[in-house]
Amino acid sequence: MSVTVLVGTQWGDEGKGKIIDVLTRDIDMVVRFQGGNNAGHTVEIGDQKYVLHLIPSGIFRPGTVNIIGNGLVVDPISLQDEMEGLVKRGISVNGLQLSDKAHLILPYHRLMDAFKESQRAEGKKIGTTKRGIGPAYTDKADRCGIRALEMLDLAAFKERFTEYAEKYNQIFAAAGFETVDVAAEWPKLEAAAKYLQPYIKDTVLSVNMAAKAGKNILFEGAQGALLDVDHGTYPFVTSSNTTSGGACTGTGLSPRYIEEVYGVIKAYTTRVGEGPFQTELYGEEGESLRKAGNEYGATTGRPRRCGWFDAVASRYSCMVNGVNKLAITKVDVLDDLPELKICIAYEIDGKRYSEMPSDSKLLYKVTPIYETHPGWMTSTDNVCCWNDLPENARKYLQRLAELVDAEIGIVSVGPKREQTFEL
Numbered sequence: 379m380s381v382t383v384l385v386g387t388q389w390g391d392e393g394k395g396k397i398i399d400v401l402t403r404d405i406d407m408v409v410r411f412q413g414g415n416n417a418g419h420t421v422e423i424g425d426q427k428y429v430l431h432l433i434p435s436g437i438f439r440p441g442t443v444n445i446i447g448n449g450l451v452v453d454p455i456s457l458q459d460e461m462e463g464l465v466k467r468g469i470s471v472n473g474l475q476l477s478d479k480a481h482l483i484l485p486y487h488r489l490m491d492a493f494k495e496s497q498r499a500e501g502k503k504i505g506t507t508k509r510g511i512g513p514a515y516t517d518k519a520d521r522c523g524i525r526a527l528e529m530l531d532l533a534a535f536k537e538r539f540t541e542y543a544e545k546y547n548q549i550f551a552a553a554g555f556e557t558v559d560v561a562a563e564w565p566k567l568e569a570a571a572k573y574l575q576p577y578i579k580d581t582v583l584s585v586n587m588a589a590k591a592g593k594n595i596l597f598e599g600a601q602g603a604l605l606d607v608d609h610g611t612y613p614f615v616t617s618s619n620t621t622s623g624g625a626c627t628g629t630g631l632s633p634r635y636i637e638e639v640y641g642v643i644k645a646y647t648t649r650v651g652e653g654p655f656q657t658e659l660y661g662e663e664g665e666s667l668r669k670a671g672n673e674y675g676a677t678t679g680r681p682r683r684c685g686w687f688d689a690v691a692s693r694y695s696c697m698v699n700g701v702n703k704l705a706i707t708k709v710d711v712l713d714d715l716p717e718l719k720i721c722i723a724y725e726i727d728g729k730r731y732s733e734m735p736s737d738s739k740l741l742y743k744v745t746p747i748y749e750t751h752p753g754w755m756t757s758t759d760n761v762c763c764w765n766d767l768p769e770n771a772r773k774y775l776q777r778l779a780e781l782v783d784a785e786i787g788i789v790s791v792g793p794k795r796e797q798t799f800e801l
């Protein structure tokens with residue numbers, strides 16, 4: 379048996395969906411443990427491209443059980459859409475389970491997300507995905523959230539939804555903001571609840587029984603460590619624990635079972651939304667990386683900010699996650715660059731920092747201290763083993779691994795399943 383956690387080590391969009399799809403070859407169960415449909419995991423199989431938001435990436439492997447754990451916030455309408463979309467394309471969702479304890483994102487959460495962003499001054503905006511993630515987690519912590527199990531009793535669900543929608547509407551109306559049209563929203567929610575009812579399960583039991591039975595389980599993280607509500611670049615973070623510790627609270631499995639933590643890192647860095655980005659490249663340099671890497675959000679389509687690999691931030695992430703294996707993605711994007719930079723330390727107000735400071739305000743003042751590496755100027759698209767990589771690429775990747783203090787386990791040189799090899 380093996381229980382593996384896979385997490386993003388940067389600001390998300392590291393290519394986790396693809397790596398999970400590769401790792402699920404021998405996996406019995408794939409479990410999402412946090413976040414919601416703010417995530418966008420892209421998986422390319424043959425000439426087909428799929429983008430998943432809530433459904434675990436194991437759904438493409440027949441016979442795999444796929445779990446949406448208690449740590450997620452789930453928009454029922456969006457989940458129904460995603461499931462129907464897969465079924466239409468011939469992918470079975472029979473093995474999907476939705477935790478009865480997962481909290482629901484309801485229409486008023488989405489509006490509140492937009493409302494709060496509109497209230498934040500320029501420079502203080504978070505740049506959320508506007509999916510209602512933060513407000514749904516707020517209600518969870520405030521003990522007034524509605525959980526998936528409440529969809530099993532439609533009359534009670536309608537009553538609770540109406541009660542809360544009306545409370546939220548008072549706030550929106552007082553601010554002259556758009557309100558929730560309860561009469562229009564309820565039929566959509568009712569239809570989604572009916573559709574999802576057969577999938578609502580006590581997934582804490584499912585995960586624990588699988589672990590006890592010696593099954594191979596993979597926990598699929600969404601977003602990245604630098605967006606973790608505790609460990610990320612607060613307040614420019616998401617509202618969940620994206621780091622490996624979240625895999626236990628978000629599923630109900632004890633840390634005792636976890637054997638391996640895979641950290642997915644992109645061979646450079648990207649960030650979507652607002653917040654500090656220490657190695658960001660602007661102008662032509664940033665634009666050419668964005669184009670080469672097709673760096674546009676899978677969920678919102680927003681252009682991603684791009685920059686050099688930040689070993690200070692990634693080392694911190696690997697430490698917090700306890701990463702012992704790295705999956706390095708998008709190496710091919712760097713193929714045409716004559717020279718590459720890695721940030722090995724920060725200079726802030728004339729002082730050198732080799733560790734990430736906790737205060738985001740300081741991160742805005744970083745002058746990165748770079749080391750420069752020669753590029754390889756050869757296509758790596760068809761490389762299928764470590765020894766076939768150009769020597770400069772091997773040196774660059776080895777240096778990344780050394781700097782973040784973890785071993786390379788997987789290298790990815792393109793979006794397709796086949797463009798991946800293990801070491």
Ligand code: IMP
Nearest residue numbers: 390416417505506507511615616650651
């Ligand atoms: P929220 O999760 O929608 O509240 O957004 C909070 C921050 O996390 C914003 O900067 C988003 O751009 C970012 N974010 C949320 N989900 C993802 C993701 O899956 N990839 C990258 N960034 C994300």
